[in-house]
Amino acid sequence: MSEPVVPSNFITDAIRRDNEAGTYGGRVQTRFPPEPNGYLHIGHAKAVVVDFGTAQDFGGSCMLRLDDTNPETEEEEYVDSIIEDIRWLGYEPADVRHASDYFDQLHDWAVLLIEKGLAYVDDQDGETISATRGSFGVPGTNSPFRDRSVAENLDLFARMRSGEFPDGARVLRAKIDMAHENMQLRDPVMYRIRNAHHHRTGDRWCIYPTYDWAHGQSDAFEGVTHSICTLEFESHRPLYDWFLAQLDLETAPPRQYEFARLELTHTVTSKRRLKKLVADGVVDGWDDPRMPTIRGLRRRGYPAAALRAFCREVGTTRTNSRKAIEELESYVRRELNATAQRRMAVLRPLRVVLDGWPTNADGTPVVEWFDVVNNPEDEADGTRRVPFTGELWIEQDDFREVPPPKYFRLSPGREVRLRGAYLVTAQEVVKDAAGDIVEVRCSYDPESRGGTPTDGRKVKSTMHWVSAPHALDATVALYDRLFTAEAPGERTGEALDDLNPNSRELLTNAKVEPSLEHARPGQVVQFERLGYFAVDDEVPMTFHRTVGLKDEWASIQKRS
């Protein structure tokens, strides 16, 4: 799938302007700053593509910065998975940093702000601080500790740092304006006391910087030029700029740009909710193919190229909206149509026996081998050999003893084509004691080898099949939406109320053509007429349906 050269949006426009003005000497540096408290999901993929992709487009660089400023919630387990998922998406961080790498520098810059009279230690507790912040249109009130001397602030901050006080006893606040119309600038907290062990800095610190203090300053330490984040940080931007303006930087400060979060219909993209799905056993784990995590999508067979193309082409905008999951699926289908090899598989098998199929001199049935094109979209992908015999599996759905109107597949007396092989006509139905059909006996036309009759007569249906003596047993998982509602949680406030109880159907009796013995873990193939299926990473002969073949996005667009 081709990726457009450089998309035009408000971020790339800003970069072009900076490059023309020489703001950063032509440098473009971005960062992707996840909190290592869960696995990356499709929303993060959008941020990864914007952060890494934009830098790449301009020949710049993008680092991964793990925002590990909350000592209690972060785990190293997630760090490795985040790096792995970014690589799988097709990007390589220029470097991997942690916000905690900068704890010393952040501390020193905080001291600088205190020395400038721009920060103070507040002895009020958290509740009082929130209660005195005022509200929209209502100014806050100054803390009684706001006018402490620089010397006293320096002393108290040093004692906060040395561990003299319990959690919550004091905070360091920026001294800006308690009546500012933007609440973020009403003396925001820069440091809190947390006597907690940090997964990287251990017990070295008992004060931890807030997001607002850590973020922009870390951007500046690293030399970030364009700091891209999501819209909920828009109101933080004046604070981001304020902090940087106080620091007498020698080079142009980074600037923050916000874009709309990616939300998808029938999907939740909140780590907290995804965590709950795993914890409650609703899904099998973070990499369950129904999960919108990068791991889940990958296991489901979503190609990284399709995710990249979707994230780029749905655009980087400043308007929050929910994209249709069918649109994402259409990118997946388009990519797989171009790249996936075709195979034949029968999900719910019905036995077909061809009367008069020839036998060899030794009495064994003849086996014919057909050369079948692997991918009609890609000649270079070659052919494979598929065996055909007089004993076959077809889909139960492809036979009706009493065909409904407009049913043109196999039924008594009707002739159909077995794809690439022969024309057959159903003659007789064999039932078990319970009256269930267990076998259909057919005649076949030996002259129609390859699927083309010599007299040019037409048949209305072409069906896939698998030679029964050669078939391999397989398990196939079919997936439906994990949430029935387009906007999970909109109705009751709780997304889990909209769970689809039938989001997975396991078919344990599937029959697949023998070449699938060599399928690679993770490989995605098209089962003809059925959809795209990913080979499980671990369990052989287990396939996950990635997407069906029908382009639902096209019909949605036609309707609207």
Ligand code: ATP
């Ligand atoms: P969650 O709400 O799932 O916990 P988060 O925003 O807390 O997500 P972070 O780990 O802090 O997750 O996010 C890392 C980066 O990914 C941030 O820049 C964030 O803005 C971005 N991001 C997270 N979710 C989305 C989304 N749905 N669409 C676009 N970007 C996202």
Ligand code: MG
């Ligand atoms: Mg977060």
